[in-house]
Amino acid sequence: MRLGVLDVGSNTVHLLVVDAHPGARPLPAHSHKAELRLAQLLDERGAIGPDGVDRLIAVIRDGLEAAEDKGVEDIVPFATSAVREATNADDVLARVKDDTGVELRVLTGEEEARLTFLAARRWFGWSAGKLLVLDIGGGSLEIAYGIDEEPDAAVSLPLGAGRLTAAWLPGDPADPADIKALRRHVRAQIARTVGEFSRFGSPDHVVATSKTFKQLARLAGAARSTEGLYIQRELKRKSLEDWVPRLAAMTEAERAELPGVSEGRAGQLLAGALVAEGAMDLFGVETLEVCPWALREGVILRHLDHMPTG
Template identity: 85%
Template sequence: MRLGVLDVGSNTVHLLVVDAHPGARPLPAHSHKAELRLAELLDEQGAIGPEGVDRLVATISEGLQAAEDKGAEEVLPFATSAVREASNADHVLARVHDETGVDLQVLSGEEEARLTFLAARRWFGWSAGRLLLLDIGGGSLEIAYGMDENPDIAVSLPLGAGRLTHTWLPGDPPDPLDVKALRRHVRAQIARTVGEFTRFGKPDHVVATSKTFKQLSRIAGAARSNEGLYVQRRLSRKSLEEWVPKLAAMTTAERGALPGVSEGRAHQLPAGALVAEGAMDLFGVEELEVCPWALREGIILRRLDHLPAR
């Protein structure tokens, strides 16, 4: 069957259409996305403003039309931290339902981490052993660990690259004192959770998902995206530590000229790099592998698990 996943994230609204059947890997058929940066559109009261809601409704409508055009039999709509934490979330969800007919499923941070972990586990398989997963989104950082498809522990921290850039790093390039303050904040937040994970033992394999990690691995020398999903892409802590001060000293335009860095995400990269570096350091990770699958694939896999086998 052809399924669509409508992902209302903190940075983008992304429709992914796949051909999927129980027991088979989902095959991408179409992708449609728009950058809204909802995490950066919150006002002083933490609400998504009228213009942001209007843009969201219009973008969801476009995504639904694209799904219909591509023959999707079912669309699975969900939202993450930007909508989850908006003070006017109920109003936003009501507007979306009234004007598009879509009931957005708002995932908790823990659900987000668990579904992303499921996708990583299916990608790497049982032979990967105990997995530690790191995922940096626009609004939050998800961390999960476990041996099975359902992790033993999963947490979500308010350390998304978009959120932190908007709140802590307003300059272009950011003020060095702001960078130092953000580094302290990030590490203090992550350090509170490390003990909850270390009691489960050392992971056998550390993996990362998200655009942030993909971009960081690319500028550190990993293969280009056009070389395919199955090329192994790694990121070492040593390389990341060398790049963090360089990224912080660059302007957005200079970052956007780096290999693999998209123009729309370039301004968030210093904050994302600080989170990645802090997580790898505090969890004692020397090197991790970037996983092509993430939350959207996790949503699809969970849906397929509930379909009857052919």
Template identity: 85%
Template sequence: MRLGVLDVGSNTVHLLVVDAHPGARPLPAHSHKAELRLAELLDMDGAIGPDGVDRLIGVVHDALQAAEDKGVEDLLTFATSAVREASNADDVLARVQAETGIELQVLTGAEEARLTFLAARRWFGWSAGKLLVLDIGGGSLEIAYGIDEEPDAAASLPLGAGRLTAGWLPVDPPAPEAIRALRRHVRAEIARTVGEFSRFGSPDHVVATSKTFKQLARIAGAARSAEGLYVQRELKRESLEAWVPRLAGMSAEQRSGLPGVSEGRSGQLLAGALVAEGAMDLFGVKNLEVCPWALREGVILRRLDHMGSP
């Protein structure tokens, strides 16, 4: 059957259409996305303003039309950090439902981490052993660890690249003291969670998902996306540590000229790099592998599992 998953994320509203059946891997058929950067649209009270809600509704309408055009039979919809933590979340959800007919399921941070972990586990298989999975979104950082399909530990921290850029690095290029302050904040937040994971022992394989990690791996020398899903892409901590000061000295426009860095994400890349560097350092990770599957695929896989249940 043809499934669609509509992901209202903190950076992007993304419709992914796949041909999927229980027991088979989902095959991508169509992708429709729009960058809203909701994490950067929150006002001083933490609310998504009327203009942001209007834009969200318009993008959802466009995605629904794309889903209809592509013959989607079952549409799964969810929202993540930006909507979840908005002070007017209930009003936003009510307006979206009233004007589009779509009832967005708001995932908790722990659910995000667990579903992303499921996707990574299915991608790498049981032979990967104990997995540590890191995912940097626009609004939050998800961390999950385990040996099965359900992680033994999962956490969500308010360390998304968009959120941190808007709150800590509003000037382009950012001042050195602002970067140092953000670095201290990021590492303090991550350090609070390390003990929760370290008690399970060292992972056998460390995996990262998300656009931020893909872009960081690309500028550090990983293969281009055009070379396909099945090419192994890694990010070494020493390479990342060498790139962070270089990124700090660039404007967003200069970063957009780097390999694999889009103009829409270039402003967030430094904050994302500080989170990635902090996580790899504090968890003792020297090298990680980028996984092409993430939250959307996890939502699809969970749906297929339920379809296949008696």
């Protein structure tokens, strides 16, 4: 069957269309996305304003049209931290349902971490052993650890690259004092969680998902996305530590000229790099492997798991 997953994230609204059925690997057929940056549309009360809701509804309608054009039989819609943390989330969800017919399921941060972990586990397989999975989104950082498909520990921290950029790094280029303050904040937040994971022992593989890690790995020399999903891509902490001061000295426009960095993500790449560097340092990670699958694939896999096979 042709299945669509509609992801209302902090940065983008992304429709991923796959050909899938229970027990089989989902094959991507189409991708439709729009940059909305919901996390940056919150007003001083933490609410998504009328203009933001109107734009969200318009983008969802575009996604539904794309899904229909591509012959999608079933759509799984969900939202993450930007909607979850909006003070008017219930009103936004009701308006979306009234105007589009889409009933968004709002994932908790822990659910995000668990579903992302599921995607990584299915991608790497049982032979990968114990996995530590890191995912940097626009609004939050997810961390999960385990040996099975359900992680033994899963947490979500408010350390998304978009959120941190808007709150901590107003300058272009960023002010060194602001960068230092953000670095201190990021590491204090991550350090509080390290003990929860270290009691399980060292992981056999450390895995990273998300656009931020893919871009950082590309900067450090990993293969281009055009070379395919199945080429192993890694990010070494030493390479990342070399890149952080270079990114800090650049303007947003200069970062957008770097290989693998999209114009829409260039502004938040420094904050994402500080989170990635802090996580790798505090968890004692020298090298991590980049996983092509992430939250959207985890949602698809869980949906397929609950479909009848007969």
